Each structure stands twice: as C-alpha cells, then as structure tokens.
Amino acid sequence: METHVRDLLPAFMDDALSETDRKKVEAHLALCPDCRRELEELETVKAEISRFYHSVDVPGIQFEKAVLAKIMPQEKLAMHYRVFVWFFAVCCAASVLATYPVMRKPFYVGMNIFQALFNILSSGFHIALSILSALPALSAGIMVVIAVILAVCIWILFGLLTMKPVKE
Amino acid sequence: MVEQDLTQLIRQAKAGDTDAFAVLVARFKGEVFRHAYAMTGDRMEAEDIAQEAFVKAWYALDKLEHAYAFASWMSKIVSHLCYDRLKKLRKKVDLQAEIEEEPLRRPTSNIDNANLRFDIRSAMEKLSPEHRAAIVLRDIQGYSYEEIADILNIPLGTVKSRINTARNILKKELSRG
Numbered sequence: 001m002e003t004h005v006r007d008l009l010p011a012f013m014d015d016a017l018s019e020t021d022r023k024k025v026e027a028h029l030a031l032c033p034d035c036r037r038e039l040e041e042l043e044t045v046k047a048e049i050s051r052f053y054h055s056v057d058v059p060g061i062q063f064e065k066a067v068l069a070k071i072m073p074q075e076k077l078a079m080h081y082r083v084f085v086w087f088f089a090v091c092c093a094a095s096v097l098a099t100y101p102v103m104r105k106p107f108y109v110g111m112n113i114f115q116a117l118f119n120i121l122s123s124g125f126h127i128a129l130s131i132l133s134a135l136p137a138l139s140a141g142i143m144v145v146i147a148v149i150l151a152v153c154i155w156i157l158f159g160l161l162t163m164k165p166v167k168e
Numbered sequence: 169m170v171e172q173d174l175t176q177l178i179r180q181a182k183a184g185d186t187d188a189f190a191v192l193v194a195r196f197k198g199e200v201f202r203h204a205y206a207m208t209g210d211r212m213e214a215e216d217i218a219q220e221a222f223v224k225a226w227y228a229l230d231k232l233e234h235a236y237a238f239a240s241w242m243s244k245i246v247s248h249l250c251y252d253r254l255k256k257l258r259k260k261v262d263l264q265a266e267i268e269e270e271p272l273r274r275p276t277s278n279i280d281n282a283n284l285r286f287d288i289r290s291a292m293e294k295l296s297p298e299h300r301a302a303i304v305l306r307d308i309q310g311y312s313y314e315e316i317a318d319i320l321n322i323p324l325g326t327v328k329s330r331i332n333t334a335r336n337i338l339k340k341e342l343s344r345g
Contacts, residue, residue: 010332014306016313045339046307052288053206053308058198059215064190067222071186 004032009039013046175235182229192238193222199239199309200246206304207250207297208257209289217253221245243309243319247301254297291341295334302330303338 005028011017012025029036132138180188200221205214224245232241292300298320305316313331317324 007332010335011313011328014313014331016328041339041343042335045335045342048342049288049292049303049307049338053202056202056205058201059218061194063197063201063215063219064193067193067219067226068186068190070219070223071189071226 004028004035006035006038009035009042013039013043174238178229178232178235178238181226182232189222189226196239196242197222200242202308203243203246203304204250206292206308207246207300208253209293213253213257217246217249221249224249240311240315240319243305243311247305247319250301251297288342291338294337294341299330299334299337302327303334306331 005012005025008017008021008025012022015022017025029039174192177188177192181192197218201214201218204217204221205211208214208217221242225242228245232238292303295303301320302316305311305319306313311319313324313327316327316331320327322330
C-alpha cells in the first residue's frame with residue numbers, strides 16, 4: 001500500500017490541494033480504511049466545532065447600543081468643538097468690525113506700547129547674553145551641566161528598563 | 169444582506185451616519201462575537217473585544233476601500249485585538265514545543281459522539297493563539313486559505329501548516345475525552 005496521506009487530509013477536506021495531490025489522496029482513500037477513518041474523524045471534529053460556535057447565543061440589541069454609546073459621546077464632543085471654534089472665530093471677527101471705528105486710535109496706541117515692550121525685552125536679552133559671554137569658562141560649565149543631566153537620564157532609563165513588572 | 173445595501177450602508181457610515189453603522193453592527197456582530205469567543209473562550213471578554221472592534225472600525229472606516237471586504241476587514245481587526253487581549257491575559261498556551269517533541273500518534277479508537285460533547289472550548293484552549301486564529305477563520309468563519317493568509321498576514325503555506333496542526337491537536341484532545 002502507498003504511504004499514508006494523513007498530512008494532506010486537512011487540506012483535502014477544505015478542497016485546498018493541487019489537482020495532483022487531490023487525485024493521490026482520492027486514490028489512497030479508496031484503498032486505505034485507516035486514512036478513511038482519519039478523514040471521517042477530522043470531518044466530525046470540524047463539524048462539531050462549527051456547530052458548537054454557531055450555537056452560541058449572540059449578544060442582543062444592547063450590544064449595538066453599547067457600541068453606539070461608545071461612539072456617540074466622542075462624536076458629539078468633536079461636533080461641539082467644531083461649533084465652538086467657528087462660533088469663537090465669528091464672534092472675534094464681528095467684534096473687530098463693530099469696534100473698529102471707535103477703537104482705531106487706541107489700537108494704534110496699543111500697537112506702539114507693544115512695540116516698545118518688545119524693544120525692551122529684546123534689549124534685556126542682549127544684555128543678558130553679553131554678561132553671560134563675559135563669564136570665564138562658561139562653555140565648559142554648560143558642558144558639565146549637560147553631561148550631568150544626560151548621565152541622570154541614562155541612569156533613570158536603565159532603572160526603568162531593568163525594573164521587574166508588577167505582578168497582577 | 170445584498171451587496172448594494174452593504175455598499176450603501178458603508179458609504180452612509182463613512183459620512184458619519186451612526187444609524188447606518190448600527191445596522192452594520194447588527195448584521196456583523198454574530199461573526200465578530202463568535203470569532204472573539206472562539207479565540208478567548210470567555211463570553212464577557214468576547215463581547216468586550218467585539219465592541220472594541222466595532223468602535224475601531226468606526227474610526228477607521230475611511231481606510232476600508234471595498235465594501236465587499238468589510239467582513240474580512242473586521243476579522244483582521246478582531247484577530248489583532250484577540251492577540252493583544254490574550255497577551256494581556258497571559259492565557260497563551262504554546263503547544264508547538266510539545267508537538268515537536270511528541271509527534272501526533274494515530275488514535276486507536278474512534279471519536280464517538282459522547283466524547284465530542286465534552287468541552288470543545290477546553291480543546292480550543294490547547295491551541296496556541298496562532299493555530300486557534302487559523303482554525304477559527306477556517307472552520308467557524310468559513311474563509312478560504314488565501315483569505316486567511318491575507319487576514320493574518322502570513323504565507324499560504326503557513327496557513328495550511330497551522331490548520332493541519334490545529335486539526336490534529338483538536339482531534340487528539342477530543343479523542344482523549
């Protein structure tokens with residue numbers, strides 16, 4: 001008798017064999033009661049598994065409700081956010097237009113004040129830079145501080161990576 | 169459900185119509201739930217995974233190109249969720265090593281119906297998540313080997329091998345009684 005074809009039986013059941021293999025299996029099955037029994041058993045198992053899981057009760061209407069409940073709040077939130085952004089933009093535009101004739105002069109005054117403040121800040125920044133650059137060994141100090149920070153970060157990271165997970 | 173209806177429902181759902189999506193959920197919840205239940209063996213977990221799968225699907229509907237692929241697309245989502253959940257629950261049972269050490273022997277007795285009534289779920293739990301996924305998609309969901317390869321993103325030969333191994337393990341477990 002030819003070699004048994006057990007390894008080919010699952011694919012044979014599913015009609016997933018090549019034409020040559022299928023004919024080989026058919027020819028063997030015609031002669032081999034062991035392989036026929038094996039095939040029957042595999043088919044029974046397949047049928048029982050399918051029957052079992054298809055007989056399981058599917059969740060009722062509350063399932064759809066639960067899914068929608070998970071979707072709806074976020075949808076509503078997104079919609080409210082969009083509405084709010086549009087409303088805010090329209091209000092800003094309307095208020096600018098409505099107050100423009102009255103606020104024209106104060107607006108320009110305000111702009112001058114902002115410009116002066118900006119100049120002060122910019123000058124302060126330049127002064128601070130000049131003072132810092134005049135300090136001796138500044139770059140070496142900065143390098144040391146950066147090295148210390150990096151070393152601490154690597155130490156923390158290593159600690160996290162080697163940490164044992166908490167048992168559930 | 170007619171293909172045209174499905175296409176229409178998916179188009180409506182993509183446009184943000186939650187009622188249309190609810191109809192899709194009602195239509196596909198059986199397949200999605202059964203898939204998750206066969207993978208986890210736990211009704212509550214399965215229901216939770218199925219809900220999560222639909223929520224994920226809702227937010228990723230734009231990525232779905234063809235309406236006819238909705239079912240297999242959902243199966244992909246459920247498969248990923250089940251793998252993640254099984255990892256989290258540490259229920260993973262990897263029998264691969266055992267199979268390699270002890271090749272399957274031909275059972276000496278037939279499987280009778282009484283034996284088959286014994287807990288199929290416990291037999292399914294003997295499978296690794298990878299083998300379980302393959303057998304669920306084939307024997308419960310009815311996908312072809314090519315579709316399974318696409319859903320699980322594995323070669324066709326691996327699908328055949330996993331189904332073969334899974335069937336042999338299940339037969340062995342069910343024969344044991």
